[in-house]
Amino acid sequence: MTLKLEHVIKKYKDFTAVNDLNFSIGEGEIFGLIGQNGAGKTTTFRMILDLQEPTSGEITWAGKPINKINRDYLGYLPEERGIFPRMKVQEQLYLFGELRGMKKDEIEKEIDFWISRFDLEDKRHDKAETLSKGNQQKVQLIASFIHKPKFLILDEPFSGLDPVNRDLLKDAILLLKNQGMTILFSSHQMDNVEELCDHLCLLKRGVSLFSGSLIDLKKQYGKTKLTIRTNIDQHYLSKLSGIKEIKKERDEYVISLEDESFAKPIFDIVSNGNYIEKFSLDYLSLDEIFKDKVGGNIE
Template sequence: MTLTLEHVVKKYKDFTAVNDLNFSIGKGEIFGLIGQNGAGKTTTFRMILDLQEQTSGNITWDGAPIKKINRDLLGYLPEERGIFPQMKVEEQLVFFGELRGMDRKELKSELDFWIKRFDIEEKRYDKAETLSKGNQQKVQLIASFIHKPKFLILDEPFSGLDPVNRDLLKNAILLLKERGTTILFSSHQMDNVEELCDHLCLLKRGVSLFSGSLLELKKQYGKTKLTIRTDYPIEKLEKMTGVLEAKEERDEYVLKLENESFAQSIFEAVSNGLYIEKFSLDYLSLDEIFKHKVGGDNE
């Protein structure tokens, strides 16, 4: 494992922001840290980056205390964005690259690659303050990994990006993974976490409710989501044994089952003389599991 947190606690006087947190991330892995606002995600990031001291517990990188490693191995995109408004795009990226010890030749190559990849070639000599919020976000993203860090933390990287630019970022994250970068990120958009993450940790009020693979989490709930597209009346579906909930979504029905064993009897009833265009039994989405895990509590 590259990054390991063991029994990490962070207290502020009488308030415990992070309580007995444990997880590990392997090399070249994408790991999601998810939770509501106030769950302890940013505090955890700051402890990993040695911007805050943990109250107790150990944070190590390749077995060594994280505070002793070369800081140029790390990259960080904070949730609180901030770029130099008067500096031109290229000047900013060169500045951050050189700040992290890159030589001009290597920096020029990376700069050209990412500016083209994020479709801001026409903006490279513009001042940051003249850019749209989406393009400013791209500049900050590039600045966080222009120096090719071994470990990258992205705090809400998809915030403020439209669907096209979200896809650009997803593809960039996957490319960084291919290059061997270990990535830890948070997002309130569960579809992004579900699509990208190998493993995840779900926090609630500083406590880990789950840490492991996405499939392991889904298996805790079983395949209880049944989607049907048919002319069978929903009023009859609602009354079937094993159906906890039935609702109509656009041109199909979505049923919540007690467990997956009830799907067979439902199929036999619905298929009796009727055409079934769709009958799909699946795990709950991460978004649905997240809402169930954290409940409706405000933090």
């Protein structure tokens, strides 16, 4: 494993922000750290970046203490954005590249590539303060990885982006992964985590409720989400065995089963002489699992 956290604890006087945290991330992997506000995500990022010291426990990169590695291995997009408002886009990207020890031709190549990819060509010579919030965020994102770090931390990278720019960012993250970059990110939008992550850690008040692969998390619940589109009425469906809850969503019924073994008997009953346009059995979404594990909303 490339990054490893072992029994990491962070205390502030009598408050424990992170409590016995353990997870590892493989090289070239995308790993999600999810939890409600105040769960300990940003504190964990800051300890990995050596901006704060753990109270106890170990954080290592390729077997070495995290505070002993070359700092240029790391890239970081903080949740609290910060770019130079009166500096032109291209100028500040040059600055960030130079601060990371890059040569001029390397910086030019990276700037040209990412400005084009993020559809910022006509903003290249604009001051950052004149850009939309989404475009400012794209500039800061480029600045976080212009030096091609081995390990990139993205704290809420999708916050404030419209659907088009979210897709641009997802494509960029996947490209960086394919180039061998290891990426750790947090997001309140579970669909982004579900689409991108190989593995994840779910935090609640500084404690890990789960760490592992997404499919292993889903298998804990089994395939208990049944979606049916039919002309049968809800009252009839609610009387069938194995149904915990049934909701009408637009023209479909979304049913929570006690166990996936009830799906086939239900299918046999409802398909007997009735019109069934859709009958789909699946795992719960990550958003549904999160709400069940943590309780309440993500915010």
